[in-house]
Amino acid sequence: MLTRQSTIRPAINLFAIFVAMYFSELASFSLSVDEELAAFRTDASIWIIQGRWGAYLIEKFLIPHSVMPLLTPAVFGAGCVAAYLLVMDAIGKQELSIAEYACFAIFCGFPSWFFIVEFYSNIAAVGIGLFGTALALWLISKEDTSPHSLRFLGAVAAGGFAISIYQSFAPAILVLGIAIIILQARAGAGKSLGRGLLHTVFLLIGAAVFYALGNAISRSFVPGSNAYFESLSQPGFLFQHPVVVIGRVAEAIGGIYALNQSTYGVALWAIPLLLILGGWALFQEAPRTRVFLTAAAFVSLLVPFGLHFLAAGSMPVRSLVGVPIAVWLFAYIAVTSRNSRIRVASAILLAVALFQIQVVQNYRQASSYLVDKHDTLLAGAIYDRLSAMPGFDAKRNYAISVFGSQPFVTNYPKPPDSTVGHSFFEWDGGNPGRIAPYMRLLGYSNLMAPTPDQIDRTVVHLSLMPAWPAPGSVEIQDDIALIKLGETPSYMYQQALARLANR
Incomplete structure (x- = not known):
C-alpha cells in the first residue's frame, strides 16, 4: 500500500503532468455558454432538480461561486491525481515508472474531458466524483473485502456520492472496475476474475441504491423539473426505432474513439492504433484467460455508451466520463507489454497521441x-x-x-x-x-x-x-x-x- 511519504512525490509529479496538459485552461478565463447564468446563480437547487444532489452539496458548502479561473480546474486536477494514485495502489504499483506517468496524461487529458472542462460550474465537482469512483473501487480491491464488510459499505457510499455528482459516474464505476480487475489478473494478483467482477457489480448496485435514496430525500425538499434534463430520458424511443438508436450509438463510438473527425474536429489517428495494440498485447499475455480478459477490455470501451440507449442514441460528449478510463487501460497495457516490439511501437504512438491531444486543446x-x-x-x-x-x-x-x-x-x-x-x-x-x-x-x-x-x-x-x-x-x-x-x-x-x- 502507498504510504504518505511514498505518495507525495508521485502526486507532485502527476499534478505537474496535469498542468502541462491543461496549462492553457489553467492560465486563462474564457467563459462558456451557461456560465453567464451560473455566475449569477444564488440557489444551487438546480442540481437537485437534475438529480445531482452531490453537486448541490459541493456548490452549497464548498465552492458557492464556481465560475472562477484556476481553482476549479485545479480541483479537477487534484481529483485526477488522487484517483490515479488509488488505482495504482489497487493494482499493486508501489512505485510509478515512466510508463505510469505517461499514461496518466491519457487518464486525465483524453479530449473527451475537454467537453466538460469548459464549464467552470461543473469541473470541480467532476474531479471530486472521479476521486469518489476510484476510492470506491480501491476499497473493494483487496482480497479480504466482502459485500458484508464495513469497507464495502464505505465503497457503496463513495460510489453513490460520485453518481450523485454526475450520473455518468455509474458506468464509469463499471469501466474502472473492469480495468482494475484486468490489470490485477495480468499481474497475477487480486481476486479471481469472476469474484472481482461480481463484487464490482454489487458495488454498482449498492451505489445506485445509495444515490436513489439520496435523490428521493433531496427531491422531497426541492420539487420541480428540468426540460433539458428530462429530454435526455427517452427509453421508449429505443423500442420504436432500434435501428436508428444503434446507428446513432455506433456513430458516437466512432467519433469518440477518433475513427473519424466528427467529435474533435481534428484527426487523432494514434488513438485507434493504441487500442488495437493494447488489445493484442492483452490477448498475448493471458494464455488461460485471454478470451475473457480481452473481451472484458473491449466491453469497457462500450460501457460508457450505455446511457445512450436510454436517450434515443444521443448523449453529450461531456457525459462520457468513463471513456478516458477505458482508453487509458488499453494504452497502459500496450506501453507495459512484455512484447518489446509492441512496447516500443506503443510508446511512439502514445507520444504522437499526446501531441495530437495538445493540438485539439490548443485549437479549442x-x-x-x-x-x-x-x-x-x-x-x-x-x-x-x-x-x-x-x-x-x-x-x-x-x-x-x-x-x-x-x-x-x-x-x-x-x-x-x-x-x-x-x-x-x-x-x-x-x-x-x-x-x-x-x-x-x-x-x-x-x-x-x-x-x-x-x-x-x-x-x-x-x-x-x-x-x-x-x-x-x-x-x-x-x-x-x-x-x-x-x-x-x-x-x-x-x-x-x-x-x-x-x-
Missing part, C-alpha cells in the same frame, strides 16, 4: 480566445450604440429584446457538441436571456432579460428593423432596448410572431 483554446474577443467587442459596440440613443439614461434599467443572432465565424474547429467557438450572441439563435446576463458580467449592469410581454410588444417592429451593424439596428422604446442582430428569429421570437398572428 484559440477558438475560445477569439470568440471571447469577438463577444467582448460586440457587447461594447452594442452598448455604445445604445448609449448614443436619444433619451438613454445610464442610471435606468433596460430590458433588451434581441431579434436574430450574430454568429462567430472562424477557421478553427468548432466541435458540434461543444460551446467552444460559439458566441453568446448566436447561441439559441440569439437569446436575450443569455445575452443580458453576459453583458452584465462585463459591467453593463443596467441590462436585463425581457419578459414574454415585452417580447410580444417588440417582435413585429424588430422584424422590420435593419440587421446589425446597419444604422437603425438598435433602438430604445421606453424601458426596452431593441437590438436586431440577424434576419432569422430565434425559436422564442418565432413563437411570439406565431402568437401575434393567431390573435
